[in-house]
Amino acid sequence: MTDTRTTEDKLTRDDMAQLVARDIPAGAFVNLGIGQPTNVSNFLTADQQVTLHTENGMLGMGPVATGEDIDEDLINAGKIPVTELPGAAYFHHADSFAMMRGGHLDVCVLGAFQVSQSGDLANWHTGAEGAIPAVGGAMDLAIGAKATWVMMSLFTKTGESKLVETLNYPVTGLGCVSRIYTEVAIFELRDAKVFVRSVHGISFDELQARVPVELTWA
Amino acid sequence: MAPRIASTATDAVAEISDGSTILIGGFGNAGQPMELIDALMECGATDLTVVNNNAGQADAGLALLIKERRVKKIICSFPRQSDSWHFDEAYRAGEIELELVPQGNLAERIRAAGAGIGGFFTPTGYGTLLAEGKETRVIDGKGYVLETPIHADFALIKALKADTFGNLVYRKTARNFGPIMATAAKAAIVQVDEVVEVGSIDPEHVITPGIYVDTVVALGGGK
Numbered sequence: 001m002t003d004t005r006t007t008e009d010k011l012t013r014d015d016m017a018q019l020v021a022r023d024i025p026a027g028a029f030v031n032l033g034i035g036q037p038t039n040v041s042n043f044l045t046a047d048q049q050v051t052l053h054t055e056n057g058m059l060g061m062g063p064v065a066t067g068e069d070i071d072e073d074l075i076n077a078g079k080i081p082v083t084e085l086p087g088a089a090y091f092h093h094a095d096s097f098a099m100m101r102g103g104h105l106d107v108c109v110l111g112a113f114q115v116s117q118s119g120d121l122a123n124w125h126t127g128a129e130g131a132i133p134a135v136g137g138a139m140d141l142a143i144g145a146k147a148t149w150v151m152m153s154l155f156t157k158t159g160e161s162k163l164v165e166t167l168n169y170p171v172t173g174l175g176c177v178s179r180i181y182t183e184v185a186i187f188e189l190r191d192a193k194v195f196v197r198s199v200h201g202i203s204f205d206e207l208q209a210r211v212p213v214e215l216t217w218a
Numbered sequence: 219m220a221p222r223i224a225s226t227a228t229d230a231v232a233e234i235s236d237g238s239t240i241l242i243g244g245f246g247n248a249g250q251p252m253e254l255i256d257a258l259m260e261c262g263a264t265d266l267t268v269v270n271n272n273a274g275q276a277d278a279g280l281a282l283l284i285k286e287r288r289v290k291k292i293i294c295s296f297p298r299q300s301d302s303w304h305f306d307e308a309y310r311a312g313e314i315e316l317e318l319v320p321q322g323n324l325a326e327r328i329r330a331a332g333a334g335i336g337g338f339f340t341p342t343g344y345g346t347l348l349a350e351g352k353e354t355r356v357i358d359g360k361g362y363v364l365e366t367p368i369h370a371d372f373a374l375i376k377a378l379k380a381d382t383f384g385n386l387v388y389r390k391t392a393r394n395f396g397p398i399m400a401t402a403a404k405a406a407i408v409q410v411d412e413v414v415e416v417g418s419i420d421p422e423h424v425i426t427p428g429i430y431v432d433t434v435v436a437l438g439g440g441k
Contacts, residue, residue, distance in 0.1 A: 055321065056245045056391050072247055073392040079246035090390055092397040092425075093245075093271075094329040097322030101342060125347070132309055133318055133347075134298040140322035140342045174345040174361070 010183045010201035016151055018043040020109055020181055023149075024050055028106035031055065031141060034078045036151045037109035051087075053105055055137045057096045060088030077137065097137070100144035108145035110138070112152045112177075113169045114162045117213040119177040119189045121150065122169035142173030154182035154211070161211045163187065163194070188218060221384035221431045223413060227257035230407050230435040234258060234372055239267040241328065241373040241399040242280060246272070249392035251376040251409045253437050255279040258374070264288045269328070269368055271321065271395065273297035273305035284308050293368065295321040320348060323365050325398060331367035332401025332430075340365050373403035377426070380408060380436075382416045384428030393425065400430040407433040 011019070013036060021043035024030055031053045032040050041063070044050050052061040054076045061076060062083035070081040091099075099105065114122040124138040125131065142148055152162055163180065180187040184202045188195040195218040199207055208215050224230035231254055234240065240258075244250030259282055268289050273296075274281030283289050285304040292314060297305050308314040319327065320342045330338055339362035343349045353364040375396045378389040386408060388396055400406040413436045 054391070056248070057394050058391050071390065073249070073390040075246055075248050075391055079248075084390070090388075090393055092393055093321070093325035093395050094398045097325050097342075101322055101340065130310075132298040132306060134296045135318055135320050135348065136296040137321040139320040139346060139348070143341050143344075144322075171346045 005198045007198075007200045011181075012183075013039065014043075016181045016183065019186070020149065020151060021045075021048075023179075024048065024107055026050075029053055029059070029104065031100065031105055031108045031145065033108070033110040033141060035111045037111060038078070040109055040151075053096075053099070054082070055093075055096050055100065055141070057091050057093060058084070058088060059091075060085045062088075097140050097144075100137075100140055103144065103146055105145040107147045107149060108141050109149045109151060110141060112150045112162065112180075114164050114167050115150055115152070115177050115180055115189075116164055116167050117189070117194050118192065119175045120167050121148070121172045121177050122167045124172045125170045127170045138172050142176045147178050148173075148176045149179040149181065150177050151181045154184050159210075163211050163213060165213055220382055221380075221408075221428065222433045223382070224433050224435040227253040227409065227435055227437065228260060230254060230409070230433050231257045231261050231374070233405070234261060234263045236263055237265045238263060238371040239369070240269070241368075241370045241395070241403055242268055242270040243373070243375040243394065243396045243399050244270065245391065245394040246275070248390075249376050249388070249394045249396055250279055251374045252279050254374040254376075254407060254409050254435075255283065259283060259286070259288075265290050267291045267293070269293045269324075269370060271295055271324070272299065273302055273316075275299060276301045277304075281305065284314060287313055289314060291315040291317065293317040293319060293324070295319055295324050318348060324368075325395065327365055327368040328395065328402045329398045330365075331369045332398060335367060337364050337366045339363065368402065370399075370403040371405065373399040373406040375399055375406060375408045377408055377410050379412050379414055379419070380410045380431065380434045381414050381419050381428070384408075384431030384434060385416075385419050385424040386410070386426035386428075386431060387419060387423060388425055397426045400426045405432040406430055407435075409435050409437050411438060412436050
């Protein structure tokens with residue numbers, strides 16, 4: 001897949017990860033959230049010289065560790081054993097989150113339950129009765145990086161849009177999301193508008209009919 | 219004053235009494251002071267308030283303290299995991315109080331305690347359920363929440379090695395909460411692989427200066 005614009009087919013998860021990877025500026029410091037965003041690292045090229053941050057205290061995180069490289073003292077935020085790259089650095093938790101909150105990371109890529117048209121993010125808690133809440137670093141990540149991008153499927157299993165006018169899940173961060181990658185469209189959120197950068201396996205009109213916010217073709 | 223060098227993990231935690239607030243280091247298993255937690259189990263202290271990133275995993279360490287209902291309250295960021303069944307059960311039974319804190323705020327509240335800061339305005343959590351009831355302020359157009367320090371009676375920490383002055387060196391991502399927790403407790407109890415002679419750690423490499431460390435126990439093993 002070479003065209004970042006409209007395609008006839010829906011994007012696969014790997015397509016989405018590849019597009020995100022390609023959009024990350026060269027030399028950026030990046031945090032990839034747990035789940036789908038982690039896959040982005042598989043598509044970053046050496047030429048990009050991207051440095052990965054993991055909030056449990058490391059810059060310069062390398063690929064997942066296998067075999068003899070597995071070290072219980074070297075894990076990522078998902079508690080998976082990883083490796084270190086030349087130039088890596090370790091630091092304690094307060095420094096790690098200060099780095100994030102202080103706006104030193106260029107891009108953070110996260111999953112989401114919902115995103116509102118003004119960039120509010122919901123991804124930490126369904127709010128369901130009896131659910132045990134857990135937040136981890138979600139709220140820090142959402143508001144900390146210079147740019148917060150979301151990767152999600154655009155529709156729920158029952159077909160409702162996860163891009164909404166206002167959230168009906170508990171908020172993770174307000175006005176923090178600037179771009180959304182989905183299997184059928186890529187959205188840019190700016191100037192209080194939702195722009196469509198590309199559509200995949202769906203027409204703009206069809207997309208507009210299924211998404212309850214006003215869309216503008218970028 | 220140089221720290222007390224305890225002979226065993228049990229000896230190291232001997233002063234922990236009922237009702238104590240305890241910071242426990244570790245993120246997942248990395249940096250978790252497993253032997254000190256086991257010793258805490260044996261010493262019998264109960265009615266504890268525990269601060270950790272998680273709420274115990276599987277059937278070891280903190281999870282067992284919770285299983286035995288020795289923890290009345292946990293302050294953490296991520297209690298629910300695939301293997302947090304002892305916490306889940308205690309929580310659903312209403313037998314443990316949970317204070318959920320975003321991870322960066324948790325770290326900064328601990329840091330603030332050790333640094334003598336009375337509170338701080340953080341953007342993390344603003345406009346969310348976790349800021350409900352808390353003071354907020356808009357500074358230069360951006361919303362912030364007032365968070366307060368987390369002080370503790372004890373910290374249980376794992377480091378790679380200590381010298382006899384209590385200067386500590388950690389290993390990789392096992393460092394995580396250790397350096398800040400050491401500063402925020404009245405007494406920091408540290409398990410290390412080895413205690414080395416003072417002067418044998420390059421001062422440029424010291425991560426936690428010994429001023430913060432009260433008790434050290436060498437447990438060998440490790441890498």
